Amino acid sequence: xxxxxxxxxxxxxxxxxxxxxxxxxPSQTELMRELRIKGRPGWTSNLPPSLAAFVTNPKGxxxxxxxLGLILFSLLGPVFSEYNPQRRAGKPxxxxxxxxxxxxxxxxxxxxxxxxxxxxxxxxxxxGAGLAAALIGxxxxxxxxYFGGRIDDVLTFLVNVVLVxxxxxLIIVIASLVDSAGPLVIGIVLALTGWGWSAxxxxxxxxxxxxxxxxxxxxxxxxxxxxxxxxxxxPNMLSFFMGGxxxxxxxxxxxxxxxxxxxxxxxxAVTWGTMLYWAQNNMALQVGAWWxxxxxxxxxxxxxxxxxxxxxxxxxxxxxxxxxxRKIGRIRRFLARRGRSADVF
Amino acid sequence: MxxxxxxxxxxxxxxxxxxxxxxxxxxxGIDFDIREGEAFGLAxxxxxxxxxxxxxxxxxxxxxxxxxxxxxxxxxxxxxKFDKARLKAYRWNExxxxxxxxxxxxxxxxxxxxxxxxxxxxxxxxxxAEGARKxxxxxxxxxxxxxxxxxxYPHQFSGGMRQRICIAIALALQPRLIIMDEPTTALDVVVQxxxxxxIVELKGRLGFSVLFITHDLxxxxxxxxRIGVMYSGELVExxxxxxxxxxxxxxxxxxxxxxxxxxTGPRLRMEGIPGTPxxxxxLPQGCRFAPRCPHAMDICRSVAPELRAYPELRSExxxxxxx
Amino acid sequence: xxxxxxxVAFYLAAFFVAVTLNFFIPRIMPGDPSARIIASFQxxxxxAQVEAIRASYGTxxxxxxxxxGYVGQVLRMDFGISTVQFPEPTSSxxxxxxxxTLVLVGIAIALAFLIGTMMGIHAAWNRxxxxxxxxxxxxxxxxAFTPAVVALLLFYAxxxxxxxFPLGRAHSTGLVPSWDPQFIGNVxxxxxxxVLSILIVSFGGWHLGMRNVMxxxxxxDFVILARAKGLSDRRVRxxxxxxxxxxxxxTSLALSVGFLLGGALVTEQVFNYPGLGKFTVTAIESRDYxxxxxxxxxLTMSVLVANLLSDIANVILDPRLRKG
Numbered sequence: 001x002x003x004x005x006x007x008x009x010x011x012x013x014x015x016x017x018x019x020x021x022x023x024x025x026p027s028q029t030e031l032m033r034e035l036r037i038k039g040r041p042g043w044t045s046n047l048p049p050s051l052a053a054f055v056t057n058p059k060g061x062x063x064x065x066x067x068l069g070l071i072l073f074s075l076l077g078p079v080f081s082e083y084n085p086q087r088r089a090g091k092p093x094x095x096x097x098x099x100x101x102x103x104x105x106x107x108x109x110x111x112x113x114x115x116x117x118x119x120x121x122x123x124x125x126x127x128g129a130g131l132a133a134a135l136i137g138x139x140x141x142x143x144x145x146y147f148g149g150r151i152d153d154v155l156t157f158l159v160n161v162v163l164v165x166x167x168x169x170l171i172i173v174i175a176s177l178v179d180s181a182g183p184l185v186i187g188i189v190l191a192l193t194g195w196g197w198s199a200x201x202x203x204x205x206x207x208x209x210x211x212x213x214x215x216x217x218x219x220x221x222x223x224x225x226x227x228x229x230x231x232x233x234x235p236n237m238l239s240f241f242m243g244g245x246x247x248x249x250x251x252x253x254x255x256x257x258x259x260x261x262x263x264x265x266x267x268x269a270v271t272w273g274t275m276l277y278w279a280q281n282n283m284a285l286q287v288g289a290w291w292x293x294x295x296x297x298x299x300x301x302x303x304x305x306x307x308x309x310x311x312x313x314x315x316x317x318x319x320x321x322x323x324x325x326r327k328i329g330r331i332r333r334f335l336a337r338r339g340r341s342a343d344v345f
Numbered sequence: 346m347x348x349x350x351x352x353x354x355x356x357x358x359x360x361x362x363x364x365x366x367x368x369x370x371x372x373x374g375i376d377f378d379i380r381e382g383e384a385f386g387l388a389x390x391x392x393x394x395x396x397x398x399x400x401x402x403x404x405x406x407x408x409x410x411x412x413x414x415x416x417x418x419x420x421x422x423x424x425x426k427f428d429k430a431r432l433k434a435y436r437w438n439e440x441x442x443x444x445x446x447x448x449x450x451x452x453x454x455x456x457x458x459x460x461x462x463x464x465x466x467x468x469x470x471x472x473x474a475e476g477a478r479k480x481x482x483x484x485x486x487x488x489x490x491x492x493x494x495x496x497x498y499p500h501q502f503s504g505g506m507r508q509r510i511c512i513a514i515a516l517a518l519q520p521r522l523i524i525m526d527e528p529t530t531a532l533d534v535v536v537q538x539x540x541x542x543x544i545v546e547l548k549g550r551l552g553f554s555v556l557f558i559t560h561d562l563x564x565x566x567x568x569x570x571r572i573g574v575m576y577s578g579e580l581v582e583x584x585x586x587x588x589x590x591x592x593x594x595x596x597x598x599x600x601x602x603x604x605x606x607x608x609t610g611p612r613l614r615m616e617g618i619p620g621t622p623x624x625x626x627x628l629p630q631g632c633r634f635a636p637r638c639p640h641a642m643d644i645c646r647s648v649a650p651e652l653r654a655y656p657e658l659r660s661e662x663x664x665x666x667x668x
Numbered sequence: 669x670x671x672x673x674x675x676v677a678f679y680l681a682a683f684f685v686a687v688t689l690n691f692f693i694p695r696i697m698p699g700d701p702s703a704r705i706i707a708s709f710q711x712x713x714x715x716a717q718v719e720a721i722r723a724s725y726g727t728x729x730x731x732x733x734x735x736x737g738y739v740g741q742v743l744r745m746d747f748g749i750s751t752v753q754f755p756e757p758t759s760s761x762x763x764x765x766x767x768x769t770l771v772l773v774g775i776a777i778a779l780a781f782l783i784g785t786m787m788g789i790h791a792a793w794n795r796x797x798x799x800x801x802x803x804x805x806x807x808x809x810x811x812a813f814t815p816a817v818v819a820l821l822l823f824y825a826x827x828x829x830x831x832x833f834p835l836g837r838a839h840s841t842g843l844v845p846s847w848d849p850q851f852i853g854n855v856x857x858x859x860x861x862x863v864l865s866i867l868i869v870s871f872g873g874w875h876l877g878m879r880n881v882m883x884x885x886x887x888x889d890f891v892i893l894a895r896a897k898g899l900s901d902r903r904v905r906x907x908x909x910x911x912x913x914x915x916x917x918x919t920s921l922a923l924s925v926g927f928l929l930g931g932a933l934v935t936e937q938v939f940n941y942p943g944l945g946k947f948t949v950t951a952i953e954s955r956d957y958x959x960x961x962x963x964x965x966x967l968t969m970s971v972l973v974a975n976l977l978s979d980i981a982n983v984i985l986d987p988r989l990r991k992g
Binding site for chain 1: 413
């Protein structure tokens, strides 16, 4: 390097006139304060990134809390009732009162008890069907994505067929041929018709993972295929599997409710759907017995709301563009304060 | 060649990326000039902020990016403060843009002719549809594409031709400055050369300035008049293309030069630059390059060096070693 | 063209899977399928009809011959005799119900798609603004409500309590179906609440879908380039963004047909609307197997046709799918 220690220089600060200095940006900390951005809570740093992102997402966590609340209710709710959900407990269509906190149905069964025990069945069926569907989807998706070729062709065709055939009519056909389609049967049928989305997502992810170097390296080293699947591919699929599981569970709960409502389920079973079915059958609304309809309806609506919120959160996490939307209002205001506007959108 | 008249002055430009829990300062108060008719290159490794600068100058900063301070002066007006009407006149008329990936830069569902003509019709409505089409044919001729393909769709062209189409669109309104963000990075070497030669020829003929962004220092030296080297959001050196590698002032520029193997000559042991660039969310005090600099002194770690001009060398550099 | 042909081949294959399932499921289920079916007629069949049912279910011919026979029946649209409306053939009931369901679901889908898409475009364009922060969550929440609950609520509020709308059915009794405006008006009046209940539950999905697709598009280079060119807002919004956003939305439209038919089932039940869904529910209660099986095939056909139409639309709208 040439010796320039004594060369006269001109700092560029001479070039910075007042206007340029005045327009200087606030420091990073000042900016964060102005935009009201807080640091990441410390305890999340121990979690894997996608989980950390989910946990700090208010919409997603609200959905999870609602779901947990419902689960808690199903576990503890029945404890508070001494009635049997399937037997008469009092006079028919008694309005909510001290003995019957949510009133009774047309047949005199206690609504609260039905709701509490029904929650167990509804959630169990939903979770069972959701888990089964997620597992089938996982198996099919990984196989199709990893093995490729003929196996992929056949499996993809299968997945496409399952996705395109309308689930509800098929379920109706199957369920109506079984003499009394209890919740278990409905659960099985839901699982068999609902694994399509999971399979497709996992297949795409597996395919993109498959071409990554560490998989190729493992194969070249002679690792056996099933070990590669178990140790390398499966852990990466975990987040997709969990996402599919949660969403699948909730949609199974809603589907069971709808199916029972139209009379496909076992009328003697107690689920949210059958409660609505009986309420509709017994013309509860027309008679004015709103307490027979609202409790199961609200339970179903809460489940649906949880689904939507978790979906929202998953969308935001997997799609970075959507995440950016949250700060936009504040950025626009920052610019407006300085007499400027956003460049693009 | 180029005149000494300044076309655009960038002063104290700062651009941040706003995250959920942090703010990353991608560009930190940089200053430079672009002169009329010159090809100014902005070089640096990935993530140093050069593309961010390009977008900021063209008023194309995407959220969550935020130009948090500074001025970009064109004819005395601050581009960053343009309101909607003035901005519209600025866009494409005075400054146009060429993106890195021509496939992504073209709308896949409308024909290429429309994509050239719509900008002409928007800014020069008195030409009418016929006039616009005539101009489109001229532009295609200019970049060497047969005009009978004017109504084809983007996916029907090869990569090199698509980039030429983008250049043709950039020239449509005869702007004074064309900003090119890595225009040849996505192309193979042979096509790269074609495109660069085309740009050089057009620039000579039409006299526009070019802000050329790339990480390929070798390419830049052949094509640009002056080169600015960026590191971690700051300009560390600005020098004429001829001298930037032969007589670098800043340790980073020197290390960059050492990272390029020469095509001819004896085989050399290559040195990379050890270490990684700093985290933009938590920048060190003092010189940002200090952790990786083989000549770092104590002052380097505590006080950030300013960009100083050295007129005899016709270059500028920011390094304590030079004082 | 080859793209369309491949899709048609797939849809035919899927349809045959449905037909095959329809054929095998009753034979797999425990019990004797033909006995169950004959029993559901409660003794109204004559001997020839009993024989015919027995024949198609296992006493004559091999499994393969029965299968071919069944496929032939399907292709001739002979779905047997309905138990509920004995001795009407199932197919006439099927098509009567299908027509009314088409009216209901057709109007509902069209409105939901238009309203939801328009709102989604607006929300995406002014991302983070008032409209987006307020209406996007609301619309999505509405989407979460089950059709059953919404239908019941509307029925309760507007039919029972306020009595603004009729208690059910597709048109007032005594009116003869015809094309004159008075009849059409009557039909629309009866269809208002059912359409509304499907609309409320589904338009939020279109809003969110369009908004998300647009937000992704707004970050694409070619849209940024369109802005950089200084093109008018209108041109950017429609020629660059919406024109590209419509492609995945049309695919979603086809996919949603399947779900919407499910929602219609519940709505028709609540409003006593004589559509396919209502008849299906009745068929379930009275174990009218021929109807249940027939509706599977009809609905499958509809979904496949909807998918095919969306594929054709995609080819028309997306030049990349045309060969060349």
